[in-house]
Amino acid sequence: MDNRKTVPILPLEAYTDQEWFDREQERIFSRTWAFAGLAEDITEPGQYVSVQAGLNNIFIVMGEDRKLRAFHNICRHRGTQLLRAVGKTRKVITCPYHDWTYDLEGCLRSVPDRRNQFPDLDMTSLGLKRASVARWRGMLWVHPDEDADPITDWFGGVESRLGPHDIDALVEYHKGRTEYTIAANWKIVVENYIDGYHLSHLHSGTLSMYDHSRIESGFAGPHFYFQEPLSPDYAAEVEKNAPQPLVIPAEQAGAWVPMLFPGIGLAENEDSWSVFHVTPLAPDRSRVVTRTKLADVSLLAFASQSIRSYNFWSKKVRGKYDSDDADDPMASGDFMQEDIYACEQQQRSLKSPFFEHGPSALKGEAGVRRHQELVMAWMGKE
Ligand code: FES
Ligand SMILES: [Fe+2]
Structure with missing residues (x-):
C-alpha cells in the first residue's frame, strides 16, 4: 500500500452530519452484501434471521425445501415489519397488523375478510419482495437487490488473504x-x-x-x-x-x-x-x-x-x-x-x-x- 498523501481524505462532516449519514445508508449500506449471521443460525425449515442492510430490513428464512430465501421484511399491505430479530416461525409468516399471511416461499396465502374488503385482490401479485442471500465462509449474507452479483465476485479478491x-x-x-x-x-x-x-x-x-x-x-x-x-x-x-x-x-x-x-x-x-x-x-x-x-x-x-x-x-x-x-x-x-x-x-x-x-x-x-x-x-x- 503506497499511498503517500498523508492528509485525511474525508471532511469533518462525514463523522458528524445526519445528512452524510443518511447518504451512506443509501449509497454504501444499501448497495453491498450485509452480514446476517452464522450458517448455524438457520438449520431447519421456518427458522429465520432478520438484519438491517442500510435502508432495508431483510429476513432470511429456510423453506420446506430447505432452501434459504431472503425477503424484504415489509408487509405488502401497508408495510408493517413482518418478523423481528431471530426465531422460528410456524409454517407461515403472519403480519401482526391485519394478519395477512405469507408462506415460507414469500407468496401471499390469506387475507382476512377478503371477499368483503378486497373483492378484486390479485394475490399472486402481492408476494414478498425478494432480496439476495448467500452462504459464504460459514456466514449468512444478504443483499437488498434480488439480482445482486454473486458474493464470490464481491469477496473473491480478498479470499486468499x-x-x-x-x-x-x-x-x-x-x-x-x-x-x-x-x-x-x-x-x-x-x-x-x-x-x-x-x-x-x-x-x-x-x-x-x-x-x-x-x-x-x-x-x-x-x-x-x-x-x-x-x-x-x-x-x-x-x-x-x-x-x-x-x-x-x-x-x-x-x-x-x-x-x-x-x-x-x-x-x-x-x-x-x-x-x-x-x-x-x-x-x-x-x-x-x-x-x-x-x-x-x-x-x-x-x-x-x-x-x-x-x-x-x-x-x-x-x-x-x-x-x-x-x-x-x-x-x-x-x-x-x-x-x-x-x-x-x-x-x-x-x-x-x-x-x-x-x-x-x-x-x-x-x-x-x-x-x-x-x-x-x-x-x-x-
Ligand atoms: S400491514 Fe400487514 S396486514 Fe396490514
Ligand atoms: Fe485496537
Missing part, C-alpha cells in the same frame, strides 16, 4: 458473544480496526503477544486484509503447550484481522475465529456485535489451550496504565475497552472548535486513508 480456519469445522462459543454500543461514528470504529500504528501504543499491554513489526496488510478491492505473526516469546509458549493435533499449522499462527467493506471485521488466531460486525446507528453512535467460534477440540486439549492462554496473559496482559479506578478502560487489560475509549474520545473531540486533523502516518495509517478514499468514492464525491 483471509485467515486459515475452516469456519464450518468450528463451534460457536456462546459466552464469547458481545454487544457494544459505541459513542462514535462507524468510520472511526472501522478506521481504528485497520490502523496498524496504534497497536503497539494503545495496546502496549494487551496485544503484546503479536509481532507488530511484521504486519502484512493492504487492500484487495474494497476489503482490507491484515496479518501479523506471534511475538517470539508467545510463539515459544504456544509451541510448548499446543494441543495436538494443531488446529492450524504452526506457521500460520498469529492474528488475521481483515475488515470487509463496509464494517464486517473478522479476527482469527490460532485458537479462535470471530466476527466483529459494525452497524451504524447514528452519526455519532455505532453498534458492534462480536461472535466467536472455537475449534471443536477435546475437553482436555481445550483446557490446556485455556491454561496456556491464561499463563501468558496473566504475565503479559496488563492495561496501558495502572489505575486504582476499577472502571478505567485504560487499566482494564481488555483491548476492546481500550479501543472503545479511543474511538469515543475522538468522536467527542470533533465537536471542539479547536479540533484540527493532524498528519497521517505514512505506513501505519495508509489503510485508514485508503478506507476514506473508498467511502468518498462510494458516496459519489470523487
